[in-house]
Amino acid sequence: MTAVATYFGNIFRSLYTVAVGMRITFKHLFVPAVTLQYPDVKLKMPERARNRLYVNIDDCIGCDQCSLACPVDCISIETIKSTADQDLGVTSTGHKKRLHVPKFDIDIGKCCYCGLCVYPCPTECIVMTDVYEFAEFDRHNLLYKFSRMTEGEIGEAETKLKKAEEEAAAKKAAAAAAAAAQPKPEPPKAP
Amino acid sequence: MSPTLESIIITVLLSAIPLVFILLYALVTLYLEMKVAAHMQDRVAYMRTGWHGVLQPFADILKLLQKEDTIPAAADRFLFILAPYIVFVGTYAAFAIIPFTNIYIGSNIHLGVFFLIGVSSLVVIGILMGGWASNNKWSIFGAIRSAAQMVSYEIPTALSVLIAVMITGSLNLQEITQFQEGGIQNWVLFGGPLPLSTKLMLLPFTFITFLILFTASLAEVNRTPFDLPEAESELVQGFNTEYSGMRFAMFYLAEYANMFVVSAVAVTLFLGGWSSPFGDFMSGPVWGAFWLIGKAMVFVFLQIWIRWTLPRLRVDQLMYTSWKVLTPFLFVCLFAVGLILVL
Numbered sequence: 357m358t359a360v361a362t363y364f365g366n367i368f369r370s371l372y373t374v375a376v377g378m379r380i381t382f383k384h385l386f387v388p389a390v391t392l393q394y395p396d397v398k399l400k401m402p403e404r405a406r407n408r409l410y411v412n413i414d415d416c417i418g419c420d421q422c423s424l425a426c427p428v429d430c431i432s433i434e435t436i437k438s439t440a441d442q443d444l445g446v447t448s449t450g451h452k453k454r455l456h457v458p459k460f461d462i463d464i465g466k467c468c469y470c471g472l473c474v475y476p477c478p479t480e481c482i483v484m485t486d487v488y489e490f491a492e493f494d495r496h497n498l499l500y501k502f503s504r505m506t507e508g509e510i511g512e513a514e515t516k517l518k519k520a521e522e523e524a525a526a527k528k529a530a531a532a533a534a535a536a537a538q539p540k541p542e543p544p545k546a547p
Numbered sequence: 548m549s550p551t552l553e554s555i556i557i558t559v560l561l562s563a564i565p566l567v568f569i570l571l572y573a574l575v576t577l578y579l580e581m582k583v584a585a586h587m588q589d590r591v592a593y594m595r596t597g598w599h600g601v602l603q604p605f606a607d608i609l610k611l612l613q614k615e616d617t618i619p620a621a622a623d624r625f626l627f628i629l630a631p632y633i634v635f636v637g638t639y640a641a642f643a644i645i646p647f648t649n650i651y652i653g654s655n656i657h658l659g660v661f662f663l664i665g666v667s668s669l670v671v672i673g674i675l676m677g678g679w680a681s682n683n684k685w686s687i688f689g690a691i692r693s694a695a696q697m698v699s700y701e702i703p704t705a706l707s708v709l710i711a712v713m714i715t716g717s718l719n720l721q722e723i724t725q726f727q728e729g730g731i732q733n734w735v736l737f738g739g740p741l742p743l744s745t746k747l748m749l750l751p752f753t754f755i756t757f758l759i760l761f762t763a764s765l766a767e768v769n770r771t772p773f774d775l776p777e778a779e780s781e782l783v784q785g786f787n788t789e790y791s792g793m794r795f796a797m798f799y800l801a802e803y804a805n806m807f808v809v810s811a812v813a814v815t816l817f818l819g820g821w822s823s824p825f826g827d828f829m830s831g832p833v834w835g836a837f838w839l840i841g842k843a844m845v846f847v848f849l850q851i852w853i854r855w856t857l858p859r860l861r862v863d864q865l866m867y868t869s870w871k872v873l874t875p876f877l878f879v880c881l882f883a884v885g886l887i888l889v890l
Contacts (some may be wrong), residue, residue, distance in 0.1 A: 367872060374857065381587045381856040389591040 401486035406469045408487040409462050411502040415447040415481035418455035422473035422482050430466035431473060434459035436513045439520040447479045457503050458510040464490070465498035562653060565642035573803045574604040580851050587855045614792035622789065623680040630677035631790065631797035637669030638801045641808045646721045648821045648835030659720040660708050663812060664701065667767065670805065671697045677798070678786035689785025692775045692862065699869040700766035700773075706877040707760035710884050711816040714739050714749070720812075724820035731824040736817040748887045752880045757817045759873050759880075761846070764809035766869070768802065771854040773865060810846035811839060818842055 392399060401407070418435035435455040438444050444453035473482055492498055505513075550558075578593075578601065585592030593600020618627055641663050643653035656662060671694050678690020712718055714735050715726045727733050729740060736753050738746030766773035777785045787798045814820060819842075821835030829838075860868065 374853075377856045378852060381852065384589055385583065385586050387586075387589050389586065390589050391591045393591075393594060 401488070405486050405488075406471045406484040408464065408485050408490050409467060409473070409500075410483050410485045410487075411460055411462070412481040412483070413457065413460060413502045413504055415449065415479045416457050416460060416502075417447060417451050417453050417479055418457045419478060421476040421478070425472045425476050427470060427472060428466050428468050430463045432459065432461045432463075433457065436510070437517055438513070439516050442516070447481070449479045451479050456505065456510075456513045458505045458513070460502040462500045462502065463498065464500055465495060561651075562643070564647075564651070565639065565645075565653065568647075569639070569642070569800065569804045569807070572807055573800055574608075576803050576806070576847060576851075577604040577607065579848070580854075583848070583851045584855050587852075608796070611792060611796040616792040616794060617789075619682060619789050621682045623682065626676050626680035627789075628794070630673050630680060631794045631801070632673075633676060634670050634673030634801045635797050635804075637666055637673060638804045638808060640666040640669070641812075642804075644720055645808065645811045645839075646724055646815065646820060647839055648832045649721075649725075650832045651836070652721050655719065655721055658718050660712060660718050660723075660812075660816070663808075664705050664708065667805075667808070668697075668701065670801070673801075674786050677790065681786070681789035683789055685784075686786050686788050689775075689777070689788075693769060693786060696766055696769070696773060696775060696865060699866060700763045700873075703759055703763035703869060703873040703877055704767055706874070706881060707756045707763065708812075708816060710752070710756045710877070710881055711735050711760075713881075713884055713888060714741075714753070715816075720815050720820070724815055724822055727819040728822040728830075730826035731819070733822075734817065734819045734824075745887060745890075749884060752883050752887075753817065755876060756880050756884075757813070759877055760813050760817070761849075763869075763873060764813060765850060765853065766865070768805040768809055768850075770806065770850050772857040772860050774854075774859060775862060775865060806847050806850055807843055810843040810850070813846060814839065814842040 418433060420433050420435070423429075423431040423433050435457055438454055438456060444456070446452055469484070471484055474484055490498075581592045581603070582600075593603040596602040596606055618624060644656065644659040644663055646652040674693045674697075675690045678686040678688075678693070681687070711723070715723045717723055717726065723735075727735055727739060731737070733740040736757055738749040738753060741749070765771075769775075769777060775785075777787075787795055790798060811820075819838075821839040823830040823834060823838055
């Protein structure tokens with residue numbers, strides 16, 4: 357190409373490409389916007405989205421498996437054994453509840469949303485929900501307490517357990533004493 | 548005749564009309580710019596301040612009004628404070644010669660267009676002053692670029708204005724508009740009210756001239772693709788980096804007002820100014836204002852449209868465009884138009 361042809365070619369091409377670009381932007385002026393007006397319109401979360409943890413405490417058997425699975429130790433559980441005269445009922449999955457759960461705390465500020473706590477749960481009581489708007493002004497509000505046991509109930513359960521344990525220990529001691537009091541059976545004769 | 552108090556008051560009031568207009572127009576254009584920008588990118592822009600965000604420009608201006616006015620310690624205080632006013636005065640003075648309608652023109656001087664070209668150079672001084680007084684290397688770079696660009700593009704602008712002046716035979720914008728009265732076919736873009744054979748011969752040259760005038764005016768007002776003085780990426784916003792609050796707003800206002808000035812002048816020179824495109828239909832003082840502002844706003848929209856389409860030119864490309872493309876083409880047009888008019 358000669359210099360003159362290049363010169364005019366460049367001018368033509370620059371005008372042509374400007375026209376092409378302007379046509380595209382003009383078309384987009386009438387394309388509906390893709391913006392979602394967030395607080396008014398929300399995107400539906402995917403079915404298996406992992407967001408805020410929720411514990412259905414009625415189903416919890418206090419097995420501590422979620423707490424053990426947690427890589428960041430954000431779940432802390434305390435349990436109190438129930439005594440023989442107490443019936444804590446069964447979970448919705450049919451498991452017998454044997455432990456009181458006076459403390460089931462999740463520090464959601466620590467949570468890394470890995471979901472590893474969800475899989476080991478035998479009663480499927482700890483789940484990931486699709487709630488993602490739970491910002492707080494105070495960090496302490498991020499410590500979620502799921503247990504519904506009151507101080508009184510905890511104290512009652514503890515005293516009952518203590519009593520039961522004492523009784524059991526006494527029984528055991530009595531049994532041991534009884535066993536010691538009885539004469540030893542004669543050793544079997546050698547054939 | 549010595550001026551009486553009444554005549555002075557009337558003059559002041561009349562000369563304040565464009566100021567009111569600029570403020571209203573700036574609000575509209577700020578909103579238009581953001582909305583057009585957003586929709587061209589399939590976004591929605593302001594939605595939460597009033598209906599579809601119509602109150603956002605007011606909010607922006609309020610914010611700028613109450614912002615702290617900082618002046619760098621090492622800046623040249625006097626020049627720093629003066630610069631935005633110089634820029635705005637340069638822009639506002641240009642409004643004096645724009646005939647808004649057949650009965651209103653700020654100053655009906657014979658050298659209208661010549662005055663415009665002269666006074667718009669004041670903007671360059673203001674920008675250079677602002678950049679220099681900021682005592683900031685990026686600001687001065689921006690200002691130098693701006694000065695180089697505006698001075699270079701003054702030549703294509705002046706030449707294309709000259710072509711329109713050759714056809715209309717007047718430098719007075721009011722007379723230029725009256726020359727084009729009587730409908731769309733009488734516009735200078737289509738050869739003016741001359742014999743048909745002359746018009747047909749003039750047609751290609753007037754079209755090219757108008758295109759070049761529009762391109763050069765984009766560079767004159769520092770709009771994309773010629774917005775080098777305001778390079779956010781490499782110059783940290785350029786000459787107005789150190790400005791804040793009301794002074795920054797003055798630069799902004801001047802830029803937007805400048806957009807209107809160049810559009811209005813291009814419209815007056817080539818597209819009949821306030822004259823109605825339908826001859827006597829819809830013509831009159833009020834319709835005149837409507838036509839001028841309407842036509843100019845179309846070009847303001849075009850500037851916004853181009854801004855959100857094209858990327859910025861490189862400095863050498865900018866100079867190439869001005870000196871090696873626009874100027875030679877205009878010399879050819881100037882020669883050809885002169886020849887045709889003599890024939």
